[in-house]
Amino acid sequence: MKLVNSKYNLDIEFEENISNTLVLENKQHMIDVIQNLILQLKGDEGDFVLSSEKNVKFDKVVEFITNPFEIDFNNKKIATKLFEQLTAVASECVEEYNFINGKIVGTLDDICSKIEYSNLEYNLEYEWKSIFKLYNVRIGE
Structure with a gap:
């Protein structure tokens, strides 16, 4: 650049x-x-x-950056770039993705079968970015 x-x-x-x-x-x-x-x-x-x-x-x-001591490492621009880099690495973890997804879908099936509603729906796949957000992945300060 x-x-x-x-x-x-x-x-x-x-x-x-x-x-x-x-x-x-x-x-x-x-x-x-x-x-x-x-x-x-x-x-x-x-x-x-x-x-x-x-x-x-x-x-x-x-x-x-006008003051390096006040950098917000978790502002939207930095978090977006971090998630892009993590997703690129995670996309190579196909076996892990399938294992995690299978466990999550199995657990959701078990939970949903134990209540009275028969019309519950959910995604059968996830995006790594959603996992990063769910677990609040961020740069430590």
Whole structure:
């Protein structure tokens, strides 16, 4: 992914597990850059272009951190990305999925057969994301 700003001749390439540092020694430039980034995070137009194979909307993929001690590791953006990564790993656990699903469906059948209602319905499959949410999987702070 690349961040470009033609006004300041910036071209920053982002790579996984590599930190980039941008030093702005001019106060006015720093204020302008920060204001631009914040505006774009709110969905407005600005001077920066974020691209991966195509242009990407800032407010969808960027988190602007002004105080690293106040990071909410479990905000929606981070939780969504965490669940995507966990689901990718979990999708390879086919045997475990089938075992868990069989146990859940069997248990639901047992429970539902012990009450008077004959028209109870439920899903016969689950999504990993639902399990992650059910068990409140999150990044510890």
